[in-house]
Amino acid sequence: MKKFQKIFLISASVLLCLFGCPLSFKNSLENTAYAHLNEVSVTNPVDAQKNANTHNRRGVNYFREQDYFAALKEFKIAIAINPNSQSTAVYYNNLGKVYLIFGEIQRTRNLTRADADFSEMAKTCFERAIMQDCMKFEYYKNLVTSYELLGITKSKKDFLLKNLNVNPFNAIVVAIILAKEGKVDPAVILLTDFANKNPDLIITDDVKKFIQALERV
Secondary structure, three states, X not given: OHHHHHHHHHHHHHHOOOOOOOHHHHHHHHHHHHHHHHHHHHHOHHHHHXXXXXXXXXXXXXXXXXXXXXXXXXXXXXXXXXOOOHHHHHHHHHHHHHHHHHHHHHHHOOOOOOOOOHHHHHHHHHHHHHHHOOOOHHHHHXXXXXXXXXXXXXXXXXXXXXXXXXXXXXXXXXXXXXHHOOOHHHHHHHHHHHHHHOOOOOOHHHHHHHHHHHHHO
């Protein structure tokens, strides 16, 4: 079994890095890889999480070395091995940061691809990270950065402002956008209200730190 896992992980790492193929074909390959790797995690969940963390650490090291394609491969493998846990949010956030870099290059050099908008991929990753773990302030900041690359910041802000009562975490995204626009006072008011209403949430400490940083500006 271990020999099979090792062989398949190597094969999957190659499949998951196929940028040159059409998106539909790439998705098919990824779905196949995810299905097989998910079987491994069900068979031995403890080893699966350990292996996923190992790939994530490798990805982080590659990212620091600016070897972004290698980092992307490792983060995708980590997600495939362990797709549904709180740790998966970390993997999605890390993968999103790789796509942000690709998205910045794509837009700076005016490169267009019919099958890949890396900024959109980054947005999707950060959204999935927040769905897995909504208590990490960094994920919301990264999500807003993806909005900026996509040119949808204003439309997102307007939509979320109208839906603050639907999801209290919308206030965090709106406040980050306002802060980036230089509208510090409204951002502080929104975040202070969030912190007062949610004093026991894990994310509230980071919200307060962000408020303090804004007030020092």
